[in-house]
Amino acid sequence: MRIAVISDIHSNIHALEAVEKDIRENRIDKIFCLGDMINFGAYPREVLDWTRENCDIVIKGEHDAFVSNPDDVFLTNPYAIQAADWTYDRLSEKDFEYINSLNNFYEEPEFILTHDEPSIPGTYHFLTSLRDAKETFTCFDNRFCFYGHAHLQILFVKDKDNVFVEKSGKYRIKEDQQFLICAGSVGQPRDRDPRAGYVIVDTDENTIEFRRVKYDVEKAAADIINAGLPEVFSNILRMKKD
Template sequence: MTKPREIAVLGDLHANLSALEAVLSLIDLEDVQEILCVGDLVGYGARPNEVVEMVQDRNIVCVAGNHDWALLGKLSPNYFNPYALAAIKLHQQLISKKNREFLAHLPLRIDDPDFCLFHGALPNPELFNYLQSYPAAHGSLDDFDARVGFCGHTHVPMNFLQSPGNSELEWHFKDDWLLGSEQRAVINVGSPGQPRDENPQSPVLFFNPQSGRIRLLRTPYNIAAEQKLIRKAGLPAILGDRLLHGI
């Protein structure tokens, strides 16, 4: 008998190694066959190389985020606020050649029979638009064929649900629910590396395509350690301070 597919999906990691280690420890307690990530491995935090290397070591399947593109010089600096730009400039200096090449080869989207993976919103993933409205959710759902799409970018977990025979989308923040066999959804998985939903614990989403069960679990991590490293790196203090409050 074929083993049911169990997938873990990570949001924006943002060079936060302590958060990544914590969510991977949580994943290791589950019967997971695949780990996905919606991009933004770098930016904001103090340990870009360590995060990119762990992603490679754990064979995490990733797409590119806007901060990854910025590090590679594919996005204008005008796209970013001064705090984000300070981290990008530092990471451009720190990132190893091997890790830069890994980031350069990340696709903008991955289409699988069970899911579509992208960073911001479809149909134009290279624009890195935010998926936080009904029109954006509709536009994304119309651009992939799978039952579910996973994205990040806003750092706020959110679910948009499409039911058969109903042109209106439902949205909710449930953290344990079933996706019906005839339903489709686009799901923002949040951000382990820099949560912004006023919960400082790092989220990870689990998806079982066979049962349709979707779970969002949270785990604490050593925020103080990351704050100390952010300060030591000379990055803006706000990038560490906000981690404590999940904003």
């Protein structure tokens, strides 16, 4: 089976449509979404419609929860709060019902899906360090744990008692290994690579592949400004490595 895992779309329909094209070209069997579908970008309803229609499993992120029920999540970033107010005004009752129907955690024997810290979902901890990964591996027995929130593509591998970060873009799975897989961000990458990011896991070929997809970044950035959303979210889209 070939599974595409997407996360942190943040209302960026331009990036999402590019990822959808790449997913179709890669003969994907299932699509999992790890949350933060909305906020920051100019197309929240379009993104929610897409996830409803195309994703097999969807997890709720903190920005989804905050837009729908602000009392459920504590946000301090004034730009995120401003964008959430804008987003709230553009959603329908059907959209809120959909968001409220989602959980922030999903588990099967082979894998876990969560938006953030898999050991205590809902803390919104950024799991990016090897030290944190070593501690988190002690909290689950499933082979794969997929998470988002960090807006980075990271692969932590546990091989017996050894835990390491795998740097290659495509990793061949070995027997008896466990994996913490941060899927990256479709709509707001934070690694100074403006391309949309997601991950493909092939359980037949035994591979984990991080994908990056080009899209019209300038159009997405301009739409954020034209919508009256905070400019910071437009600037993030344009960030590149020196």
